[in-house]
Amino acid sequence: MSAVPLLKVNDISKFYGNRIGCRNVSFELYPGEVLAIVGESGSGKTTLLSCLSTRLMPTSGIVEYHMRDGQYRDLARMAEAERRFLMRTDWGFVHQNPAEGLRMTVSAGANVGERLMAIGDRHYGKIRVAAKDWLARVEIDDGRIDDQPRAFSGGMRQRLQIARNLVTSPRLVFMDEPTGGLDVSVQARLLDLLRGLVHDLGLSAIIVTHDLAVARLLSHRMMVMKDGAVIEQGLTDRVLDDPREPYTQLLVSSILQV
Amino acid sequence: MNDLATYNFAYLDEQTKRMIRRAILKAIAIPGYQVPFASREMPMPYGWGTGGVQVTASILGPDDVLKVIDQGADDTTNAVSIRAFFQKVANVAVTTKTKEATIIQTRHRIPEEPLRESQTLVYQVPIPEPLRFLEPRETETRKMHALEEYGLMHVKLYEDIARNGHIATTYAYPVKVEGRYVMDPSPTPKFDNPKMHRSEALQLFGAGREKRIYAVPPYTQVVSLDFEDHPFEIQKFDRPCALCCAENVYLDEVVLDDRGGRMFVCSDTDHCEDRRCAGHAGPMLAIEEAAE
Numbered sequence: 001m002s003a004v005p006l007l008k009v010n011d012i013s014k015f016y017g018n019r020i021g022c023r024n025v026s027f028e029l030y031p032g033e034v035l036a037i038v039g040e041s042g043s044g045k046t047t048l049l050s051c052l053s054t055r056l057m058p059t060s061g062i063v064e065y066h067m068r069d070g071q072y073r074d075l076a077r078m079a080e081a082e083r084r085f086l087m088r089t090d091w092g093f094v095h096q097n098p099a100e101g102l103r104m105t106v107s108a109g110a111n112v113g114e115r116l117m118a119i120g121d122r123h124y125g126k127i128r129v130a131a132k133d134w135l136a137r138v139e140i141d142d143g144r145i146d147d148q149p150r151a152f153s154g155g156m157r158q159r160l161q162i163a164r165n166l167v168t169s170p171r172l173v174f175m176d177e178p179t180g181g182l183d184v185s186v187q188a189r190l191l192d193l194l195r196g197l198v199h200d201l202g203l204s205a206i207i208v209t210h211d212l213a214v215a216r217l218l219s220h221r222m223m224v225m226k227d228g229a230v231i232e233q234g235l236t237d238r239v240l241d242d243p244r245e246p247y248t249q250l251l252v253s254s255i256l257q258v
Numbered sequence: 259m260n261d262l263a264t265y266n267f268a269y270l271d272e273q274t275k276r277m278i279r280r281a282i283l284k285a286i287a288i289p290g291y292q293v294p295f296a297s298r299e300m301p302m303p304y305g306w307g308t309g310g311v312q313v314t315a316s317i318l319g320p321d322d323v324l325k326v327i328d329q330g331a332d333d334t335t336n337a338v339s340i341r342a343f344f345q346k347v348a349n350v351a352v353t354t355k356t357k358e359a360t361i362i363q364t365r366h367r368i369p370e371e372p373l374r375e376s377q378t379l380v381y382q383v384p385i386p387e388p389l390r391f392l393e394p395r396e397t398e399t400r401k402m403h404a405l406e407e408y409g410l411m412h413v414k415l416y417e418d419i420a421r422n423g424h425i426a427t428t429y430a431y432p433v434k435v436e437g438r439y440v441m442d443p444s445p446t447p448k449f450d451n452p453k454m455h456r457s458e459a460l461q462l463f464g465a466g467r468e469k470r471i472y473a474v475p476p477y478t479q480v481v482s483l484d485f486e487d488h489p490f491e492i493q494k495f496d497r498p499c500a501l502c503c504a505e506n507v508y509l510d511e512v513v514l515d516d517r518g519g520r521m522f523v524c525s526d527t528d529h530c531e532d533r534r535c536a537g538h539a540g541p542m543l544a545i546e547e548a549a550e
Contacts, residue, residue, distance in 0.1 A: 081405045103392070103413070110416045117416065118409025124419055124485040146420050 004066060006031045006172060006204050007052070012061035014047050020228040021047035025061075027223065027233065031171065034198055034205045036219035036236065038212060038251070044228040045208045046176060052206065053093055053174045054083055065172075088115050092165030092173035096180045098157035101164070102149045108135065108160055109145040115168045134163040138193060155186035159193065166197065175207045179214055191217050212255055216240055224248050268315040268348040274298055278316040278471070282462060285473035290435030291403070292386050297469040307340060307365055308466025310382035314363045317378060317462070318344065323351045325359035330367035330508070330525035337365075354528050366429075368450040370507050370529040373459035375476060381444040383465040386472065388432045388442040408440050411483055419488055428493065434481045435474055443480075449492045449508045454480040499524045500542035502533035 005028035014021035022044035029035055037045045050056035052063055054075050064072045068090065075083065087093070095101040102111055112131040113121075121127055132142045138159040149157050158178065165173060178194065179187040195218055198205055209215055215222050215236055223233040224245065232245045243249045266272065274296075281295035300308040318324065324344055328337040332354040340363060341352050353359050356369040363380040373379060389399045392410050402410065411432050418426045431448035435441050443454060444463060454461065454474060461474040474480060484490040498505045500521035507529065509522040521542050524530035534543065 080401075084405060084407065106392070106413055106417050107420050109420055110413045113416055114409060114413050117412040118407065122412070122484075122486050124416065125487050127416065128420075 004031075005029060006033075006066050008062075008064040008066075008072065009052065010062045010064070012048070012051055012058045012063065014044075014051050014056060015059045020044070022051070022225070022228045025230055027230075029172075029204055029206065031204055032202045033221065034203075034207065034219045036215035036222040037206065037208045037225060038210060038215050038222055039225035040210065040251075043225040045210075045225055047228075048225070049174055049176055049206065049208045053091070054087070055093075068171075088118055089168045090170050090172065092162075092170045094158075094161055094165055094173065094175040094178050096177035098149070098154070098161045101161045102157060104150050105148060107146045107148055108140065108152070111149065111160060111164050112167050115164065119168065130167060134167050135160075137197070138163040139189075153186075155182055155190060158182065158190060162194070162197070166201070166203075169201070171204060173203055173205045175205060175209075177209055177211075178207065179209070179211065187214075194218060212240060212252065224251065265347050267320075268318045268344065269300075270298065270312065270315045274312075275316040278312055281471045282313065282316065282473065285462070285471050286460070286475050288439070289474055289478050290439030290441040290472060292470040292472045294469055295471050297466045300466065301343075302339075304467040305384060306336060307363070307382035309464030309468075309471070310363050310365070310380050310466075311340060311343070311464075312466060313380045313462050313464035313471065314344065314361060315348075317380075318348055318350060318361060320348070320350065322360045323353050323358055325353050325356065325362045325528075326364075327362065327367060327369070327526075327528075328365045330369075330510070331527045333527065355532075356526075356528050366445050366447075367508070367525060368446060368453045370504075370524070370526045372453070373457060375458045377459040379457075379459050379461045381446075381461065381463045383442070383444040383463045383470070384467070385430075386442055386463065386465040386468050386470040388430075388440055403439060406438070408434075411440055412485070415483060415485065415488075419485070425484065425488055425490070431490075432483050434483060436479050437481075440483070441472060441474075447493060447508055448482065448490075451480070451482045451490075452492065456480075495522060497522060498540065499530060499533075500540045502530045502538045502543070503540040504530070504533055504538070 007029040009025060009027050012025045013023040025048055039045050051058040057076060063075045065075055067073055109128060109131040112134050113127040116127050116130060132145060135142055135145060140156060140159060149160055179190055207218060219236045222236045222239050223230045226247050232239060232248050240252055243252050278295055281293045285293045300311055302308060326337040326341040328334040344350055345352055356371045360376060361378050365382045387399055389402060389410055392414055393399050415425050429447050430442055430445045431451055433441055433443055433451060443451060456477050458476055460476055463472045482490040495509050499509060501523050504524055508525045510525045511520055511522055513520050
């Protein structure tokens with residue numbers, strides 16, 4: 001791991017009027033590192049993720065990103081055009097519901113190729129080769145390249161969404177409950193795939209989940225949130241095997257054992 | 259006091275014309291940009307050219323000579339009624355000759371004869387937003403235009419090739435104007451797209467229902483979007499016009515009987531008539547004349 005953090009988060013707070021979304025969150029994310037944010041519903045996980053990915057503006061605090069040119073940039077101060085460009089090239093965002101992250105009425109190939117076309121790729125043949133390659137990497141049969149995601153199962157849609165995000169080789173991927181709404185065997189396969197991709201590509205990722213098993217399998221580090229604040233953070237194995245805060249102990253002990 | 263209805267010249271009141279002229283000036287200043295305007299109710303249904311009629315009414319002067327075409331023809335319902343409308347409310351001279359006209363209002367075609375500097379072409383536009391079918395949110399499409407994010411337009415062309423093996427969009431084919439805005443050229447066949455490029459005439463587009471006006475000033479670059487390995491191509495016809503023998507013009511298919519008989523004739527009726535007067539004769543001309 002490189003010594004320079006990819007993302008520096010300094011004292012982020014977000015208020016919805018008088019209500020707290022998240023408060024005083026600080027951390028650093030290093031290249032190749034996977035961070036899980038866990039906590040119960042309403043604990044501010046998604047708000048925090050939205051603030052980090054510039055989908056929401058934080059009320060206070062600074063998020064800095066290490067650009068490819070080696071400079072740190074304050075995301076809130078970037079021009080909108082630049083921010084959107086960053087979002088569709090150097091970043092990825094995997095939604096819980098694939099219908100939000102995909103274009104449901106265009107083919108799988110065009111879904112994967114969209115980012116390439118957005119950055120100026122104008123060669124149909126090359127776009128198609130790249131799309132086929134990525135479909136293969138997320139284990140979608142290349143005979144389905146011209147099918148619309150409407151015709152795909154939930155697990156396939158989620159894998160297609162991941163391929164669509166990774167085609168421009170982003171360095172940072174945000175995931176909001178990537179396995180939510182999938183059945184257990186499909187979840188296991190998706191997690192396996194994600195773990196392989198993150199490892200092979202050296203991706204950094206921030207994963208929001210309420211499923212501790214997802215955090216255990218994918219993440220190096222985790223943060224536990226409650227009522228908008230981070231109450232415990234550390235290496236995933238440490239937090240899960242030796243939870244210090246009472247709430248974390250409760251969370252860990254409430255996993256059902258089959 | 260006479261018993262005629264008291265219309266203002268060219269139907270619209272002067273304040274409305276002023277508002278529309280301002281929108282037109284802005285549109286000319288930013289080629290390809292869709293300028294919102296307060297579209298008025300016109301005495302015709304939406305979809306019949308209310309946008310084009312408002313633009314024409316705002317730029318029409320007493321000395322203008324008006325031509326109205328619908329799918330290239332001067333004698334279809336839409337063209338005849340709009341022409342009659344302006345004859346009545348503005349008392350302007352009308353013509354079917356492309357050469358003689360100073361303002362040409364059109365639906366779905368650009369005349370075959372190259373237009374000149376002194377002429378203005380007014381298009382009727384049903385859906386001005388080229389990104390609409392892929393991105394339904396107006397806030398988002400405006401942002402995409404503002405930030406020049408046009409990748410989505412190529413997604414549409416990609417889909418065409420993936421489904422049909424070639425770019426199957428044959429009309430309303432998206433163009434980029436002066437290297438900046440992507441624009442819907444209204445549902446003209448893509449055959450006409452090259453005519454827009456560096457055209458001598460001013461081209462104005464009016465969308466009445468969608469309340470947008472946009473423009474291509476004279477001598478402006480208009481480039482049809484494509485892929486490197488699937489370049490833009492216009493339609494080709496394997497035979498000339500059956501009446502006037504013209505080649506390299508846009509042809510309409512006319513069904514002649516219920517036994518599969520058909521002929522292909524110029525869609526631009528004025529161009530076809532001109533050629534016939536000049537002595538060009540296609541294989542079907544004699545039969546047609548015999549029938550009359």
